[in-house]
Amino acid sequence: MGVKLGILGLGTVGTGTVQLLQNSGFRHPLLQLVEISRVGVRSLDKPRAVTLPQTVLTTDLEAIVTLPEVDIVVEVMGGLEPARSLILKAIQNGKHVVTANKAVISRFGDEIFTAANQAGVYVMLEAAVGGGIPVIQPLKQSLSVNQIHTITGIINGTTNYILSRMQTEGSNFSDVLADAQQLGYAEADPTADVDGLDAADKIAILASLAFGGRIRLEEVYCEGIRQVSKTDIAYAEKLGFVIKLLAIGKRISSSGAISITVQPTLVPKAHPLASINGVNNAILVEGEPIGQVMFFGPGAGAGPTASAVSSDILNLVAALQTGTSVPNPLLTCGHQDYCQIVPMAELITRFYTRFLTKDQPGVIGKLGTCFGNHAVSLESIVQTGFQGELAEIVVVTHDVREGDFRQALTEIRTFAELESIPSLLRVL
Ligand SMILES: NC(=O)C1=CN([C@@H]2O[C@H](COP(=O)(O)OP(=O)(O)OC[C@H]3O[C@@H](n4cnc5c(N)ncnc54)[C@H](OP(=O)(O)O)[C@@H]3O)[C@@H](O)[C@H]2O)C=CC1
Ligand SMILES: N[C@@H](CC=O)C(=O)O
Numbered sequence: 001m002g003v004k005l006g007i008l009g010l011g012t013v014g015t016g017t018v019q020l021l022q023n024s025g026f027r028h029p030l031l032q033l034v035e036i037s038r039v040g041v042r043s044l045d046k047p048r049a050v051t052l053p054q055t056v057l058t059t060d061l062e063a064i065v066t067l068p069e070v071d072i073v074v075e076v077m078g079g080l081e082p083a084r085s086l087i088l089k090a091i092q093n094g095k096h097v098v099t100a101n102k103a104v105i106s107r108f109g110d111e112i113f114t115a116a117n118q119a120g121v122y123v124m125l126e127a128a129v130g131g132g133i134p135v136i137q138p139l140k141q142s143l144s145v146n147q148i149h150t151i152t153g154i155i156n157g158t159t160n161y162i163l164s165r166m167q168t169e170g171s172n173f174s175d176v177l178a179d180a181q182q183l184g185y186a187e188a189d190p191t192a193d194v195d196g197l198d199a200a201d202k203i204a205i206l207a208s209l210a211f212g213g214r215i216r217l218e219e220v221y222c223e224g225i226r227q228v229s230k231t232d233i234a235y236a237e238k239l240g241f242v243i244k245l246l247a248i249g250k251r252i253s254s255s256g257a258i259s260i261t262v263q264p265t266l267v268p269k270a271h272p273l274a275s276i277n278g279v280n281n282a283i284l285v286e287g288e289p290i291g292q293v294m295f296f297g298p299g300a301g302a303g304p305t306a307s308a309v310s311s312d313i314l315n316l317v318a319a320l321q322t323g324t325s326v327p328n329p330l331l332t333c334g335h336q337d338y339c340q341i342v343p344m345a346e347l348i349t350r351f352y353t354r355f356l357t358k359d360q361p362g363v364i365g366k367l368g369t370c371f372g373n374h375a376v377s378l379e380s381i382v383q384t385g386f387q388g389e390l391a392e393i394v395v396v397t398h399d400v401r402e403g404d405f406r407q408a409l410t411e412i413r414t415f416a417e418l419e420s421i422p423s424l425l426r427v428l
């Protein structure tokens with residue numbers, strides 16, 4: 001029995017998926033059962049890189065998600081609306097759904113998975129995080145026997161490309177961003193990438209799977225990379241670190257609560273994530289008893305993302321072939337409860353801070369004393385040089401409570417010797 005697809009979108013990912021499905025030789029034989037019934041687009045006049053029968057291409061996306069012959073709706077159109085409404089309508093009409101849309105899932109996952117569970121259909125999302133890297137299904141299946149305590153990802157290719165080039169060339173953020181836009185890595189409006197919002201969507205999805213609870217996107221603490229300077233990259237290098245935009249979900253063992261953050265972070269050069277450069281993505285999962293396992297590969301692009309979308313389609317074809325009416329719990333998302341999120345003040349981490357101060361005797365001692373009074377233990381405090389008349393002092397702390405560290409900074413800001421605190425970054 002053939003399985004009919006209704007595909008919403010024929011852009012980068014939709015085209016890659018159609019190409020893969022139209023060339024199914026030497027792939028899993030079940031893919032040969034797939035038939036493309038309809039493909040929904042905005043414009044029928046646009047030139048396309050794939051050839052489809054005229055009756056297949058349509059601008060009526062509502063008709064696709066309600067068409068009785070369609071078994072699986074593949075949503076690769078992007079954006080929040082009408083993508084969300086079309087996914088919900090597909091579910092109401094008994095269709096299984098495959099989506100690459102992290103923005104919709106991270107905001108409306110609760111509504112979508114509740115509807116899917118009620119309707120007894122699957123919503124699959126391998127392409128939504130890490131593009132072609134298999135990470136969603138491994139978290140749902142092979143790794144779910146572990147007690148996962150930390151998931152750390154470089155999950156935005158654009159920012160990793162920008163930071164990698166700033167590191168190797170000593171360039172400024174704004175110059176490399178312009179290049180990334182010209183090369184097509186960053187969008188014309190790069191906000192979602194450079195401000196960390198795309199990574200926040202993705203870590204919300206990963207943490208939900210790793211820790212077995214729903215996550216409210218607004219509870220993900222999110223900083224982007226606009227404020228990362230070439231000066232900090234150079235100091236980090238001297239101290240034995242590289243700067244990466246890390247998305248981190250961590251379970252606090254004492255309470256079971258989760259911290260969930262996206263922040264530019266100093267990563268020790270020996271750490272497995274330090275060597276992930278360019279547009280690549282990597283996700284490090286740590287748990288018991290597995291220890292560390294890292295997924296690495298292309299986080300975007302037509303071919304890699306089509307691989308992820310098609311793997312979801314394959315899983316659904318297999319489920320439809322076996323024909324059991326009981327949903328396979330290793331394919332569904334059955335979380336009912338929300339994870340409890342740790343307030344940022346309670347986070348335990350290391351920090352890097354750069355101060356500009358008047359060049360006077362005793363300043364370093366005064367900073368050290370203030371940190372000590374607030375229970376902030378320092379790993380190093382060094383005067384790295386001068387900026388004009390001002391002394392530049394770089395501090396790296398041991399693991400400290402973020403609330404204590406912030407209180408120390410509030411007191412330091414009142415010091416007459418202080419000119420400014422140009423940077424404050426997390427250290428892994
Ligand atoms: N690009 C990538 O590498 C990756 C993308 N993703 C996700 O995949 C999804 C798709 O991305 P991508 O392929 O890059 O997007 P594109 O912008 O390249 O393609 C979008 C497609 O959807 C169609 N479309 C969009 N809105 C509508 C609408 N309102 N009505 C009808 N058709 C519409 C467009 O039609 P038309 O062609 O007529 O304009 C186009 O074919 C997004 O959710 C994205 O986040 C995930 C991982 C990687
Ligand atoms: N904009 C994203 C690509 C898709 O997820 C990135 O830069 O990683």
Ligand code: NA
Nearest residue numbers: 126129131133
């Ligand atoms: Na993936």
